[in-house]
Each structure stands twice: as structure tokens, then as C-alpha cells.
Amino acid sequence: YLSNVHCGWFQMGRLTVQNMNVLSFTCVFTLSSSPYDLLIITFVLVDWLLCNNRVEFTQLAADYKAVNLGQGFPDFSPPKFVQDAFCEAVRGGPQMQQYTRAFGHPHLVKSLAKFFSRIVGHEIDPFEDILVSVGAYQALFCAFQALVDEGDEVIIVEPFFDCYQPMVKMAGGTPVYIPLRPVSRAEGNSVLSSGDWVLCAEELASKFTPRTKAIVINTPNNPLGKVYKTEELQMIADLCIKHDVLCISDEVYEWLTYDGAKHVKIASLPGMWERTITISSAGKSFSATGWKVGWAISSGHIIKHLKTIHQNSVYHCATAAQEAVAHGFDREYEVFGSPQSYFQQLPAMLQHKRKKLAMCLDSVGLKPIMPEGGYFMVADISSLKVDLKDESSKDESYDFRFVKWLTKEKGLATIPVSAFYSPEHSKDFDKFIRFCFVKEDATLDAAADILRKWSSTK
Amino acid sequence: MASRHTHSKRIEGLDKNVWVAFTSVAADPTIVNLGQGFPDIPPPSYVKEALVKATSVDKLNQYTRGFGHPSLVKALSQVYGKVYGRTIDPFKEILVTVGGYGSLFSTMQGLVEVGDEVIIVEPFFDCYVPMVRMAGATPVLIPLRLKTGTSADWYLDPEELSSKFNSKTKAIIINTPNNPIGKIFTRDELQMIADLCIKHDTLCFSDEVYEWLIYRGHQHIKIATLPGMWDRTITIGSAGKTFSVTGWKLGWSIGPEHLVKHLQTVMQNTLYTCPTPLQEAVAQGLMRNYELMGQPECYFSSLAEELEVKRDRMASILQEAGMSPVIPEGGYFMLVDVTSLNQDLSHMGEDEAYDYKFVKWMIKEKKLAAIPVTAFVGDESKKEFEKYIRLCFIKQDSTLDAAETRKKNKKS
Numbered sequence: 001y002l003s004n005v006h007c008g009w010f011q012m013g014r015l016t017v018q019n020m021n022v023l024s025f026t027c028v029f030t031l032s033s034s035p036y037d038l039l040i041i042t043f044v045l046v047d048w049l050l051c052n053n054r055v056e057f058t059q060l061a062a063d064y065k066a067v068n069l070g071q072g073f074p075d076f077s078p079p080k081f082v083q084d085a086f087c088e089a090v091r092g093g094p095q096m097q098q099y100t101r102a103f104g105h106p107h108l109v110k111s112l113a114k115f116f117s118r119i120v121g122h123e124i125d126p127f128e129d130i131l132v133s134v135g136a137y138q139a140l141f142c143a144f145q146a147l148v149d150e151g152d153e154v155i156i157v158e159p160f161f162d163c164y165q166p167m168v169k170m171a172g173g174t175p176v177y178i179p180l181r182p183v184s185r186a187e188g189n190s191v192l193s194s195g196d197w198v199l200c201a202e203e204l205a206s207k208f209t210p211r212t213k214a215i216v217i218n219t220p221n222n223p224l225g226k227v228y229k230t231e232e233l234q235m236i237a238d239l240c241i242k243h244d245v246l247c248i249s250d251e252v253y254e255w256l257t258y259d260g261a262k263h264v265k266i267a268s269l270p271g272m273w274e275r276t277i278t279i280s281s282a283g284k285s286f287s288a289t290g291w292k293v294g295w296a297i298s299s300g301h302i303i304k305h306l307k308t309i310h311q312n313s314v315y316h317c318a319t320a321a322q323e324a325v326a327h328g329f330d331r332e333y334e335v336f337g338s339p340q341s342y343f344q345q346l347p348a349m350l351q352h353k354r355k356k357l358a359m360c361l362d363s364v365g366l367k368p369i370m371p372e373g374g375y376f377m378v379a380d381i382s383s384l385k386v387d388l389k390d391e392s393s394k395d396e397s398y399d400f401r402f403v404k405w406l407t408k409e410k411g412l413a414t415i416p417v418s419a420f421y422s423p424e425h426s427k428d429f430d431k432f433i434r435f436c437f438v439k440e441d442a443t444l445d446a447a448a449d450i451l452r453k454w455s456s457t458k
Numbered sequence: 459m460a461s462r463h464t465h466s467k468r469i470e471g472l473d474k475n476v477w478v479a480f481t482s483v484a485a486d487p488t489i490v491n492l493g494q495g496f497p498d499i500p501p502p503s504y505v506k507e508a509l510v511k512a513t514s515v516d517k518l519n520q521y522t523r524g525f526g527h528p529s530l531v532k533a534l535s536q537v538y539g540k541v542y543g544r545t546i547d548p549f550k551e552i553l554v555t556v557g558g559y560g561s562l563f564s565t566m567q568g569l570v571e572v573g574d575e576v577i578i579v580e581p582f583f584d585c586y587v588p589m590v591r592m593a594g595a596t597p598v599l600i601p602l603r604l605k606t607g608t609s610a611d612w613y614l615d616p617e618e619l620s621s622k623f624n625s626k627t628k629a630i631i632i633n634t635p636n637n638p639i640g641k642i643f644t645r646d647e648l649q650m651i652a653d654l655c656i657k658h659d660t661l662c663f664s665d666e667v668y669e670w671l672i673y674r675g676h677q678h679i680k681i682a683t684l685p686g687m688w689d690r691t692i693t694i695g696s697a698g699k700t701f702s703v704t705g706w707k708l709g710w711s712i713g714p715e716h717l718v719k720h721l722q723t724v725m726q727n728t729l730y731t732c733p734t735p736l737q738e739a740v741a742q743g744l745m746r747n748y749e750l751m752g753q754p755e756c757y758f759s760s761l762a763e764e765l766e767v768k769r770d771r772m773a774s775i776l777q778e779a780g781m782s783p784v785i786p787e788g789g790y791f792m793l794v795d796v797t798s799l800n801q802d803l804s805h806m807g808e809d810e811a812y813d814y815k816f817v818k819w820m821i822k823e824k825k826l827a828a829i830p831v832t833a834f835v836g837d838e839s840k841k842e843f844e845k846y847i848r849l850c851f852i853k854q855d856s857t858l859d860a861a862e863t864r865k866k867n868k869k870s
Contacts, residue, residue: 077516086513086735090506097506098496098705102477134556138729149466166727171466283521290520290734305465308473312588313563314556318733319705320509 066413067446069357069435072222072375076440078288079342085327086291089320096320103307104132104295105322111329112295118336120268120278120297128300131307134317136252136281136294139306141167142313143248143277143296146305148173152213157199159420159429161222161250177422178207179429180226182369192369192380194226195261201235208239214246215239220253220263223378223420223434225371227261230269237269246302247272252281252294253374255343258351261372267297274299277306282325284375287346287438291321350375350437353444357437360448364455366433375438378417382431397430406433412450472588476833480817490860493817493827495637495791497852499764501702502757508742512735524730525722526554526710527737533744534710538695540751542683550715553722554732558667558696558709559585561721564728565663565692565711566593568720574628579614581834581843583637583665598622599836602639612641612784616650623654629661630654632681635668638834638848639793640786642676645684652684661717662687667696667709668789670758673766676787682713689714692721697740702761702852706736765790765851771858772851779865790852793831797845811844820847826864 077083089096100106106126113126124130133139140163148154150172156164158179168175180197217236219228228236240247247266254263267276277298283289296306328342335341357377358368367380381402388405399416407413417432437444481494512518522528531548539546546552555561562585570576572594578586580601590597600622605611630651634643643651655662664681672678682691692713698704711721725731743757750756769785772792776783782795796816803815813830821827831846832839851858 073520075517075520078519083513083519087510090509090513094498094500096705097501097703098498099494100705101481134729134732141728146465146469149468163727163730170727288519290518290522292729292731292733304473305469308465308469311475311478312469312472312585312592313728314560314707315585316557316559316705316707318707318736321733321736 066407066411067443067450068413069437069439069443069447070413070415072436072438073283073289074287074438074440075443076287078286079345081331081342082286082288082324082328086320086324089323089327092320092323096323098319099316100319100322102311102316103127104130104317105319105326108132108293108322108326108329111326111333112297115329115333115336116297118333120265120273122268122273124297125300129297129303131296131303131310132317132322133294133296133310134314135283135289135292136250136279137163137292138310138314139277139279139294139296140164140248140250142306142309143279144168144171144173145309145313147246147277147302148213151211153209153211154213155204155207155215155245156422157215157217157221158422158425159221159223159417160216161218162420164216165422173213174211175422176207176209176212177425178204179421179425180221180224192367194221194224194369194371194373194378195229197224197226197369199232199235204235205239208243208245212243212245214248216248216250217266218250219266220251220256220371220373222253222374223376223415223417224369225374225376225378227257227263227372228266230264233264233266234269237266237272240275241271245275247276249276249278251278252284254280255285256347256350256375257373258347258354259370259372263373274301277302282321282328286325286328286342291325293317293321293325353437353439353441356444356448357435360451361435364451366451369432375436377435377437378432379435380431381433397426399430399433403433410450410454412447468592468594472592475588476584476829480827480829489821489825489827490857490864491827492849492851492853492857492861493829495850495852496698496704497702497790498854498857499702499852502743504746505701505703505739505743509735509739512738515738518735518738520734521731522734522737524726525549526552526732527734527741530554530737530741530744533741533748534695534712537744537748537751538712540748542680544683544688546712547715551712551718553711553718553725554737555709555711555721555725556729556732557698557704557707558665558694560707560729560732561692561694561709561711562586562589562663562665564721564724565694566590566595567728568724569661569692569717570595570628573626575624575626576628577619577622577630577660579630579632579636580836580839581636581638581831582631583633584833586631587836595628596626597836598627599839601835601839601842602636602641612639614647614650619650620654623658623660625658627658627660629663631663631665633665634681635666635671635678635786635788637668637789638791638829638831639784640789640791642672642678642787643681645679648679648681649684652681652687655690656686660690662691664691664693666693667699669695670700671762671765671790672788673762673769673786678788690717692717697736697743701740701743701757706740708732708736708740768851768853768855768858772849772861775858775862775865776849784846790850792849792851793846794828794849795845796847811840813844813847817847824864824867826861 109126109130113124117124144167148171152173153176154168154173155176165175182197249266257263267278279296282293361368361379365384369378388401397418399418403416415434418426418430421429531552535546535548566589570593574595575598576590577598580599587597602612669678682688682693692711695710697708747756773783784793806815811832813832817828817830828847828849831843835843
């Protein structure tokens with residue numbers, strides 16, 4: 001297994017991918033029951049860090065009892081109604097076990113069209129305007145492969161979910177980065193929010209060139225948790241229309257907004273439906289990431305190109321999972337906006353966990369940036385003075401070294417945020433680490449214990 | 459619409475295919491569908507139950523290992539370790555993909571370059587050509603040629619095959635048992651291909667999704683087990699075809715680490731991981747049958763026995779109707795030569811091959827769906843193959859009964 005993660009910029013003909021994929025770190029910690037699996041987890045962790053940092057870390061390998069707030073998926077189950085729907089689908093008629101419609105199971109695309117037409121304010125054609133994919137990940141892949149060519153530029157807002165960059169490159173495109181920047185705050189006002197991280201209008205405008213094919217936005221954002229406001233989306237939309245550019249909008253966390261923040265779909269702004277590809281995920285909507293059901297919604301003249309990629313890559317997605325997700329959306333359609341809606345209950349539950357984690361982080365001097373949405377919380381580690389005791393890895397970025405130290409010394413696993421930045425900008429953002437709070441209370445309590453013990457030693 | 463919203467060049471000309479053309483037509487429930495290749499017989503119940511059980515386990519509803527759920531790759535390593543007679547590393551030498559289709563895609567994207575040539579044996583499962591083209595390479599076609607009636611009599615001409623190899627040849631794709639003919643390549647035929655691969659240092663992509671559907675008197679041979687071939691072969695398998703669950707869309711690629719790692723890179727940058735509960739259920743199905751391998755209860759052999767009866771029945775229905783079936787040695791398709799029916803289709807004026815017209819006519823007039831075989835060949839071979847249609851016989855008896863009725867109507 002050690003050879004499967006690649007080191008350095010890996011040239012494979014026209015496919016040049018960055019070595020480190022944050023997901024290979026986060027998805028490692030799925031199975032924590034058998035010793036064999038834990039060993040695998042350790043090897044992958046070791047391997048990942050080895051490849052990126054060329055560091056000795058036998059001690060790190062020995063410590064595999066870390067409380068895991070690094071992995072970006074829930075450690076609790078999906079809601080019962082959707083699990084039941086899956087079981088019913090599997091036990092359903094013979095056609096449930098065989099191929100369904102390639103571009104999306106009819107029941108599912110009809111449910112999605114009905115559900116999202118109401119939200120977007122546009123009549124979505126289930127068969128022309130929707131493509132169901134193997135997770136939002138594959139929808140992103142189809143979008144880039146279908147629409148990006150050699151020589152095209154794609155603007156990526158940083159910090160970005162790390163797959164955007166290799167996908168753009170695999171399509172022969174050139175990523176052009178623009179970072180969200182924290183606005184400076186008045187002294188003494190220490191409550192940071194993801195809403196304080198904004199795009200500078202002039203800087204953004206300067207990134208658009210005659211070669212710009214698309215811009216990728218992610219709202220709510222991973223890792224920061226920023227929920228773009230209408231004015232911010234309007235600024236992006238104006239530029240897209242002015243320069244005739246497509247917008248790929250990754251909205252997998254669309255239901256997870258806190259403190260009254262509103263998720264706005266850029267596709268609903270005037271002039272944007274025909275140039276926006278909106279991507280989302282059943283995995284995140286129903287806390288069932290392992291089902292890998294996602295979709296892209298856009299105007300038919302764009303979706304047809306994604307369909308061509310889809311039909312020449314995986315062709316069909318699993319039938320029963322799609323049937324179950326369709327039932328989930330049927331139910332949510334009926335209870336939309338009411339307290340019975342899972343799309344209300346999930347953020348309400350997470351709001352409380354988010355607050356709890358923020359308080360614990362604060363108590364040890366890890367400055368949380370309160371996320372307006374999403375699964376994650378970023379903490380500023382710059383004011384924390386710790387002796388990282390790692391002379392041998394001084395030239396590696398600070399957050400990577402800190403994460404290693406935190407895993408090793410405190411038994412708490414997180415993700416370094418500079419991993420979500422381009423090589424050009426990662427040095428400017430190496431004082432942040434990312435926590436996932438979509439965890440059951442026992443996990444968060446264990447993390448709180450660690451942090452409490454830590455703060456009591458200060 | 460603005461002209462900037464053009465698609466990328468890589469998908470130019472790849473939007474149409476035979477399934478897009480025919481599956482919606484055959485979705486009409488009054489039509490007996492022997493076209494698209496999926497069972498209407500149920501899968502083994504233990505496999506369905508394993509899936510139901512898996513979804514009740516919290517962690518099995520979340521992401522698993524990207525290159526394959528650990529219990530699944532371990533099960534594959536055991537089953538195929540036994541079949542290949544070698545130790546297969548579950549983590550380095552196996553990749554789990556979205557169906558055999560996903561394995562084909564990962565293989566092409568991972569190993570085929572712009573400017574390469576890839577040899578494809580006709581008739582071929584139709585996705586091979588667009589996948590090769592999407593990777594920027596050139597398909598080089600070589601037809602199986604016919605001696606007489608059974609699928610065994612379709613052969614590759616050794617000189618013709620040899621002439622297709624040159625310095626640009628990156629790989630050859632073989633499919634055994636073959637879709638649509640049902641041919642099982644013999645050891646000698648595979649050795650001939652292997653010799654050329656070794657001589658020209660070419661890779662071999664072996665699509666073996668129908669590997670368990672082997673009828674009496676025949677044996678499935680894995681080209682990867684021939685001397686010198688393990689290191690240059692990717693072998694593709696499918697849970698959908700193995701367990702009659704095509705709608706689960708799980709498959710796998712098995713090969714040497716130095717090749718599989720590139721497929722894993724593609725996986726990492728395309729869809730990252732396959733669904734967890736489905737992988738767990740397939741793992742359990744595999745382990746259960748691993749214990750039964752060599753025994754009559756093993757699904758790997760019992761399904762083939764069940765299908766052989768259906769194959770023979772289908773063949774006799776077709777013969778009675780005056781057509782000439784090509785009896786397959788493996789797989790679940792049967793080719794039928796419709797020449798003897800002398801069906802005049804000149805009124806269907808479009809510029810289409812005869813088999814396309816025939817299938818459309820048959821769907822409309824006889825309420826029976828099949829697939830035209832020229833969908834599986836390149837332009838130059840169309841003339842040789844346009845008298846054939848493909849029928850799928852992995853169907854319930856009631857479906858075959860209905861087909862018989864339609865055929866009888868056709869004859870009158």
C-alpha cells in the first residue's frame with residue numbers, strides 16, 4: 001500500500017497531478033475496529049506524510065489512538081427514513097438490482113427536479129437538466145472533462161477542496177487562483193467568522209482573461225465554512241456574464257448553514273442559469289457519504305456534454321442507492337421548511353456541536369474562525385506557542401508540522417489548511433488547521449477532554 | 459447561446475451510442491426485451507440480504523478506502539489468488555471501480571496516451587473505441603473471421619494480427635468470453651496474442667467480466683497467467699455479471715502494482731471511492747462462494763449451468779423460426795444470422811446498416827427487442843456483420859416464452 005500515494009508532481013503523460021490529496025488522509029480513518037485496519041490507517045497516514053514531507057516519524061506511526069476530527073464525514077448514521085428506503089429498494093423488484101437509466105434513475109431525477117425547481121425558481125427538466133453521478137466528486141470530474149480544454153483557464157477560489165486543481169489539470173486547463181482574505185478587525189474583537197473572509201473585487205476582476213473558461217466556487221466552503229452572500233455572488237455573476245464565463249458551483253453543504261446564514265444559489269441570479277453547473281450530494285445531504293450519489297444541474301445544452309463524459313466513463317450509477325435518495329427527497333419535499341425536515345434538523349444538531357468545539361478550542365488558545373456553514377471549523381494557530389520538537393522538518397510548512405505534533409503529542413487528528421491552497425499561496429496560509437465537528441458527542445467529548453487537559457497544563 | 463460554451467475537444471463525436479438509441483425504445487413494457495445485457499432473473503438472495511445488513515451498520519454508510527473497501531479487496535485477493543494460482547496483493551494489485559466499465563475507463567485514462575495505438579478485436583463491446591479516442595489514442599481494429607456456425611469458429615488470422623502491431627501500439631484489448639459473439643479464446647489463441655505482446659512490449663487489457671459464464675466443454679483461461687504476461691496485463695472483472703446485479707455497478711482491475719497504481723491515480727482524480735455498503739455485500743458474496751469453489755452450490759458455476767439450459771432453449775427457438783444462431787461457448791449473448799428470413803427493409807429508407815433497420819423493424823412489428831451487431835464493429839467490417847443481431851438470454855423462462863411467441867408470429 002505504501003507505494004500507492006505518489007510523491008512530488010507526478011508526470012504521467014499529459015496527466016500531471018499533485019501528490020498529496022487531502023482526502024487520502026481524511027478517508028483513512030473509516031474503519032477503526034480491527035487491528036489490521038488500524039495498521040492500514042497508520043500506514044496510510046505515515047505514507048501520506050512521508051510523501052509530502054520526507055520526514056521520519058516512527059513515533060507518529062506508533063500513536064494511532066488519535067481522536068479523529070480530521071476526517072470529513074459523519075461518524076453517526078444517516079436518518080432512519082433514508083436507511084429504511086435503501087433496504088426497501090434492495091428488497092424491491094428485480095429491476096432494482098439491474099441497470100437503470102444511465103443519466104439518472106427516473107424516480108430520482110424527477111424528485112430532484114421537483115425539489116430544486118422550487119428553490120432555484122426555474123422549471124428544471126428531469127431528463128435534460130440533470131445528471132446523476134457517483135458522488136459530487138464524479139459530477140465535478142464530468143464538468144471539467146466536458147467543458148475545459150487545453151489552454152483554458154479556470155479560476156479557483158482558495159482555500160479550495162483539493163480535487164479541483166488536479167481535475168482542472170487533468171483536463172489540460174490552467175488553474176488561476178484567488179484567495180479569500182480576512183478583513184482586518186478592530187483590536188480586541190476576537191470573534192472571527194468565515195464571513196470575514198472575502199474576495200477583493202479588483203483582484204477577482206483581474207483574474208478574468210480571454211482564456212478564462214470557468215470559475216469554481218464552493219458555498220458553503222470547505223474548509224473555511226464561508227457562506228457567500230447574495231452581493232458576493234452577484235459580483236461573481238457580473239464578471240461571468242461580462243466575460244462569458246461558466247460557473248461551477250459546488251454546493252454539497254447547501255443545507256448546513258448556521259446562525260441564520262442563508263445559502264444562495266448563484267444559478268438563481270439573473271443570467272446565470274444558462275452558464276452555471278450546480279453540483280450537490282446525497283452523501284452530505286443525508287449523512288450517507290458512503291452511498292456516493294451526487295448530481296449536476298444546469299441548462300440542458302451544458303448537461304448534454306457532461307452526459308457524454310459520463311456515458312464514456314462509468315455510464316450508470318447504482319440503482320438501489322438512487323431509489324433510496326429519491327425517497328429521501330420526496331419526503332423532504334413534503335416537509336420542507338418544517339421542523340420534521342432533516343434539512344432543518346441536521347444543521348440544528350450541528351449548530352450545537354459547532355459551538356461546543358469552538359469553546360474548547362478557544363480555551364487552549366486555538367482561535368476558531370466560526371464557520372457560517374459546512375462540516376468544518378478552521379482554527380488560527382499563530383498565537384499558540386508550542387515547541388514542535390521537530391528539528392528535522394524545519395523546512396516543511398508550519399501547519400503540517402503542527403498537525404503532526406498535535407496528533408503525536410495530544411492524540412488529536414486534524415488537517416493542515418495550507419493543503420487547500422495553491423503552491424503560490426500556501427506559505428501565506430500556513431497558520432491554520434481544520435477540524436470536522438460532524439461527529440457524535442462521544443467523539444467531541446473526547447476531543448474536549450484532550451483540550452481541557454492541554455489547557456490545564458498551560 | 460454564447461459560443462464560448464463549447465464542449466471540450468475530447469468528447470467530439472462521442473455523444474451517440476447504440477444504448478442511447480435503443481434502450482429507451484425497449485423500455486416499453488409491451489416489448490420483450492432481449493436487447494440490453496442484463497438479467498431479469500433475481501440475484502442470489504444472500505447477496506441482497508448482505509446489502510440490507512450493511513446499510514444498518516453506521517460506518518458502512520460513510521466513505522471507505524478509495525481504491526477498494528478492505529474486506530472486498532481482501533476477498534478478491536483470495537478468490538483470484540486461487541484462480542490465478544498466485545498471491546495477489548489486495549492493496550497494491552487490485553482497484554475497485556464503478557463496474558467493469560469504470561475499470562476500462564481507469565485503464566485507458568491511466569495507461570493510454572495521446573498518439574498511442576490500441577488494437578481492438580471486432581466485434582467489441584462498444585465502449586472500447588470511444589474510450590480509446592477520449593484518451594487521445596487511435597483504435598486499430600481487427601475482425602474475428604468466421605469459418606462455420608459456433609462461436610468457436612470465429613478466429614483471429616495470425617498474420618493479420620501480427621501486422622497490426624507496431625512501435626506505437628500501446629495495448630491490445632481482448633474480451634473473453636466475448637460480447638457479443640460468446641467466443642472463449644483458447645490457450646493457443648491467447649498464447650499467440652501473448653507472444654506478440656511480449657515481442658512488441660505491448661500491454662494487454664483483458665475484459666473478463668463474463669469469466670464465470672462458461673458452458674460445458676469449455677474452459678476460461680486468463681491471459682495474465684501465461685508466462686511473461688502478469689507484468690503487462692490488466693484483467694477486468696465485474697460483480698454485476700458475477701452475481702447478476704448489474705445495477706450495483708461494481709467491478710475491479712487486477713494486475714501488477716506498477717500498472718495498477720496508475721489506475722488508482724485516475725480513480726483518485728475522477729470519483730475517489732465506490733459506494734461502501736455495496737462493496738461490503740459483494741465481499742460477503744465472494745467469501746461465501748470462495749468456500750464453495752469447486753462444488754455444485756458455488757454460484758460461480760451454478761449460474762453457468764442455469765444459463766446453459768436457457769442458451770439451448772433460445773437456440774432452438776431461433777432455429778425453429780428459420781434463423782441461424784451462433785451458439786456461444788460463454789457469456790450471455792447469442793448472435794443470430796437473420797439472412798434466411800429475407801426481410802425486405804428497403805422501405806426503411808435511412809442510410810443505416812441492415813441490422814439497425816432489422817432491429818427497429820422487429821421492435822415495431824414483432825414487439826421484440828435485440829441489439830444490432832454492427833454497433834460492435836468499425837465501418838470497414840460493417841458489411842460482414844450487418845446480417846447479425848444480438849440477443850440476451852439471461853432471462854426468466856416467462857420472458858423466453860414470450861420471445862418464442864413473438865418468433866412464431868414472425869415466421870407466419
